[in-house]
Amino acid sequence: MKLYYYPGACSMAVHIALREAGIPFDLDKVDLAKHRTADGEDFYKINPKGYVPALRLDDGQVLTEDAVLLQYVADQKSTSGLAPKAGTMERYRVMEWLNFISSEMHKTLGALFNPKITPEWKEDRIALFGRRCNFLVQQLGGKPYLTGDKFTIADAYLFTILGWTNLFKLDMGKWPALQSYAGRIAARPAVKEAMKAEGLIK
Numbered sequence: 001m002k003l004y005y006y007p008g009a010c011s012m013a014v015h016i017a018l019r020e021a022g023i024p025f026d027l028d029k030v031d032l033a034k035h036r037t038a039d040g041e042d043f044y045k046i047n048p049k050g051y052v053p054a055l056r057l058d059d060g061q062v063l064t065e066d067a068v069l070l071q072y073v074a075d076q077k078s079t080s081g082l083a084p085k086a087g088t089m090e091r092y093r094v095m096e097w098l099n100f101i102s103s104e105m106h107k108t109l110g111a112l113f114n115p116k117i118t119p120e121w122k123e124d125r126i127a128l129f130g131r132r133c134n135f136l137v138q139q140l141g142g143k144p145y146l147t148g149d150k151f152t153i154a155d156a157y158l159f160t161i162l163g164w165t166n167l168f169k170l171d172m173g174k175w176p177a178l179q180s181y182a183g184r185i186a187a188r189p190a191v192k193e194a195m196k197a198e199g200l201i202k
């Protein structure tokens with residue numbers, strides 16, 4: 001398998017999942033401005049949508065969309081416990097989180113990457129992100145991870161998006177539970193390895 005990624009982007013969630021699952025894979029860094037990969041390929045030919053993550057499977061097919069790739073990786077190694085068995089209520093709960101993180105967290109905060117964002121829209125997006133953080137804290141309660149005691153692909157995704165709050169210098173002091181949640185995930189060996197490989201930490 002080969003993961004097309006950009007350091008710290010939403011592709012890092014899939015990168016973390018691959019390492020958590022212990023699945024062998026290659027990495028290819030995409031220059032998102034030029035749409036070329038480090039291996040010299042035209043990225044539009046790999047993913048016509050032009051964005052990461054994209055995963056080249058062992059049979060040559062390319063699969064995209066974070067929430068789908070995360071489930072694909074988890075299902076390749078079901079013993080990893082990264083996602084409950086497909087068709088169970090527990091799996092639908094993880095899927096519910098993946099969808100929430102994608103549409104309510106990823107795309108809300110991701111708007112700040114747009115250099116054309118107006119100050120008013122930026123303020124609006126940050127306020128909405130804050131309301132979603134309030135909900136997350138309420139849902140986490142005292143649990144170490146989103147669905148309970150076990151780290152799942154939903155945590156890999158949420159951790160990745162929460163990481164952008166550092167990039168945008170957002171004050172997360174209002175949500176200490178989220179800060180300790182992110183700290184707990186950052187301490188996981190597979191997460192450290194992924195961040196190191198992406199050049200985000202030493």
Ligand SMILES: N[C@@H](CCC(=O)N[C@@H](CS)C(=O)NCC(=O)O)C(=O)O
Nearest residue numbers: 009010032050051052053065066067
């Ligand atoms: N719907 C896609 C969105 C992926 C996405 O937003 N990727 C961003 C990085 S986090 C990207 O590559 N943006 C560059 C672009 O759209 O050209 C998913 O869920 O995987």
